[in-house]
Amino acid sequence: MDRQKKIHEELLNWDDTVRKRKITLSNPVFIKGLALAPLAVAATTFKNSFILSLMVVMLLTPTRVITSLVTRRMSVPLKTFFYPMVSALVFGGAYYVMYKIMGVTAFSLGVYLPILVVDPLIVKNFEKTRKESFTYSIINGLRNTAGFVLACMLLGCLREFLAFGTVAGRQIMSVALLPMADKPFGGYLIIGLISAVWSLCVNLYKERLIKEDAMYE
Amino acid sequence: MNSQTYKNNYRQHYDYMMLALAPLIICASFIYSARVLLVCGAAFITARIVDVAMAVIRKQEIDADDKSSAVAALTFAMMLPVSVPLYIVVVTVALTVMVGKHAFGGKDSYPFSLAALAMCVAAVNWPNEVFKAVAPLTSVNFWTGAAQSALTGSSQIKLGGLPYISTFDLLLGNHPAAMGSSFVLVIVAIGIFLLATKQITWHIPVSFLATCTAFSLAFPRIYGVSRLYSLKYEILCSAIVFYAVFMMNEPATTPKNPRAKLVFGVLTGLLTMLFRYYGSYEIGGCFALLLVNATEGYWDRLFEKKTEDSTKEDKPAKEQVKAEKTASKHQSEPNGKKLYRKEAVAEKTVKAVKQPKQPKEMDATTTLDIISRAEDEIDQVDFSTQTIDMEQALREFEERYKGGK
Numbered sequence: 051m052d053r054q055k056k057i058h059e060e061l062l063n064w065d066d067t068v069r070k071r072k073i074t075l076s077n078p079v080f081i082k083g084l085a086l087a088p089l090a091v092a093a094t095t096f097k098n099s100f101i102l103s104l105m106v107v108m109l110l111t112p113t114r115v116i117t118s119l120v121t122r123r124m125s126v127p128l129k130t131f132f133y134p135m136v137s138a139l140v141f142g143g144a145y146y147v148m149y150k151i152m153g154v155t156a157f158s159l160g161v162y163l164p165i166l167v168v169d170p171l172i173v174k175n176f177e178k179t180r181k182e183s184f185t186y187s188i189i190n191g192l193r194n195t196a197g198f199v200l201a202c203m204l205l206g207c208l209r210e211f212l213a214f215g216t217v218a219g220r221q222i223m224s225v226a227l228l229p230m231a232d233k234p235f236g237g238y239l240i241i242g243l244i245s246a247v248w249s250l251c252v253n254l255y256k257e258r259l260i261k262e263d264a265m266y267e
Numbered sequence: 268m269n270s271q272t273y274k275n276n277y278r279q280h281y282d283y284m285m286l287a288l289a290p291l292i293i294c295a296s297f298i299y300s301a302r303v304l305l306v307c308g309a310a311f312i313t314a315r316i317v318d319v320a321m322a323v324i325r326k327q328e329i330d331a332d333d334k335s336s337a338v339a340a341l342t343f344a345m346m347l348p349v350s351v352p353l354y355i356v357v358v359t360v361a362l363t364v365m366v367g368k369h370a371f372g373g374k375d376s377y378p379f380s381l382a383a384l385a386m387c388v389a390a391v392n393w394p395n396e397v398f399k400a401v402a403p404l405t406s407v408n409f410w411t412g413a414a415q416s417a418l419t420g421s422s423q424i425k426l427g428g429l430p431y432i433s434t435f436d437l438l439l440g441n442h443p444a445a446m447g448s449s450f451v452l453v454i455v456a457i458g459i460f461l462l463a464t465k466q467i468t469w470h471i472p473v474s475f476l477a478t479c480t481a482f483s484l485a486f487p488r489i490y491g492v493s494r495l496y497s498l499k500y501e502i503l504c505s506a507i508v509f510y511a512v513f514m515m516n517e518p519a520t521t522p523k524n525p526r527a528k529l530v531f532g533v534l535t536g537l538l539t540m541l542f543r544y545y546g547s548y549e550i551g552g553c554f555a556l557l558l559v560n561a562t563e564g565y566w567d568r569l570f571e572k573k574t575e576d577s578t579k580e581d582k583p584a585k586e587q588v589k590a591e592k593t594a595s596k597h598q599s600e601p602n603g604k605k606l607y608r609k610e611a612v613a614e615k616t617v618k619a620v621k622q623p624k625q626p627k628e629m630d631a632t633t634t635l636d637i638i639s640r641a642e643d644e645i646d647q648v649d650f651s652t653q654t655i656d657m658e659q660a661l662r663e664f665e666e667r668y669k670g671g672k
Contacts, residue, residue, distance in 0.1 A: 229392040229393065230391050230392045
């Protein structure tokens with residue numbers, strides 16, 4: 051009975067359900083298409099994906115929380131300038147922490163780490179006219195971060211496997227199945243394919259819920 | 268042959284292309300061992316399997332007569348060396364059919380030549396295996412493809428060397444090269460056959476070959492010899508004749524207008540030679556074709572428009588349209604005063620506001636018609652997957668059919 055009620059509510063408030071499930075139903079990368087440039091170019095291996103993910107963990111939620119507190123009475127044009135400024139400041143601190151943890155490895159991604167400062171994944175919220183509460187900004191920031199980390203790590207592992215036959219540096223296959231996977235166009239191709247499969251899964255999930263709901267009734 | 272007939276003959280075109288590829292496969296099997304059949308078989312079967320799988324995924328009917336993927340797969344196989352590992356063929360064909368064909372809408376809707384796309388994918392991924400040529404009549408391991416590699420004529424030109432292969436061998440394909448793209452005489456004969464059966468038109472192959480020839484003559488790459496000597500190797504050592512006959516005449520990816528075809532051929536020829544001269548890979552033609560494929564629709568639109576504008580028969584019709592436009596601009600009032608169109612529309616609107624239309628009364632036939640339409644709509648609803656708020660539906664129904672609309 052509980053399940054029936056849960057499914058029914060989920061379907062009734064489908065938009066809310068999608069908004070809340072950032073990891074699966076509205077993944078910031080595979081469904082919304084955010085942060086594609088750094089992922090397609092830089093997330094070629096497990097290590098690179100880990101560096102990118104770590105930076106997003108340190109950057110996304112703090113930027114979102116600070117901006118939600120400070121920009122409550124700002125107009126949209128002002129927010130447009132303010133959001134990247136805040137994210138740049140947070141990035142400075144995050145970069146220093148990363149350098150302390152990982153040493154020069156942190157610089158291995160070149161411009162694709164600083165470019166996150168102006169990526170829609172971090173600064174897209176400036177478009178919102180609605181005020182965001184402190185708690186909501188934390189929760190939503192963490193959800194987005196989790197969604198990005200999952201996509202980034204999945205992509206890094208898959209591309210490393212296809213391009214070199216290894217995962218996290220360990221040899222799995224002696225043959226490289228798709229050497230172009232470590233190149234930017236290969237990255238876009240793989241992101242596109244995963245996005246298609248991801249969307250298919252989301253649609254199948256919704257169809258299953260509808261059928262289940264109809265069965266209960 | 269006009270463009271409409273050409274479009275209607277897509278299926279027939281692919282049948283003929285399959286037939287045209289057969290002599291090449293036979294020649295290649297004779298010169299490079301029976302492994303050619305294995306490579307071609309792997310490409311063909313992969314293309315068919317992926318087609319069927321994609322049709323199932325896309326919930327479409329499986330079209331057994333659609334041979335476009337199979338033709339592209341065999342054309343791609345003909346550009347590979349006989350020593351190519353089978354997994355390269357399978358992965359490339361699968362990826363190409365999936366992304367290059369079905370992602371763009373499938374049969375007859377894809378914008379890029381599938382064979383060229385497959386070759387580019389293979390070249391970027393596995394350059395060592397794809398550009399490793401084997402000399403004719405060399406022993407090749409049937410399963411692994413292990414064989415002694417040899418330097419192709421075009422590689423020698425690229426490296427700044429001076430190739431020496433007799434003209435007769437160049438024409439017969441008796442030199443290290445890809446499996447099927449070096450049999451120039453056979454390819455030319457196939458080209459004539461395709462022209463005679465109206466499966467291809469002369470515009471693209473001729474303009475393409477003429478541009479390549481002119482470019483090679485103007486800017487020879489082999490120094491210290493005559494321009495004609497350089498031209499011979501530029502054209503016959505590479506797969507240029509193969510591109511002209513097999514890859515540049517695919518109806519789905521080439522323009523339909525004859526003049527657009529000429530421009531298409533010239534542009535592809537120019538880019539092919541530039542890629543060959545300055546690019547890293549020997550398959551400049553494939554990259555050039557992909558680039559020019561992107562402009563295919565533009566050339567068709569441009570030349571169709573120009574043809575329409577310049578046709579003399581259209582002039583009276585154009586004048587008539589102009590006269591009608593002028594007449595409609597001025598509408599006569601009863602008192603002879605002329606009103607411009609905007610004023611006439613304003614007048615009409617004012618009248619309509621002053622005398623609002625009465626809703627039509629529904630007669631018995633209209634009511635029956637509405638009821639039958641509503642029944643049809645209800646029949647189409649799948650109640651196992653949709654939930655309906657009956658009150659809301661009734662209200663919507665009332666609003667939609669109010670006044671016999």
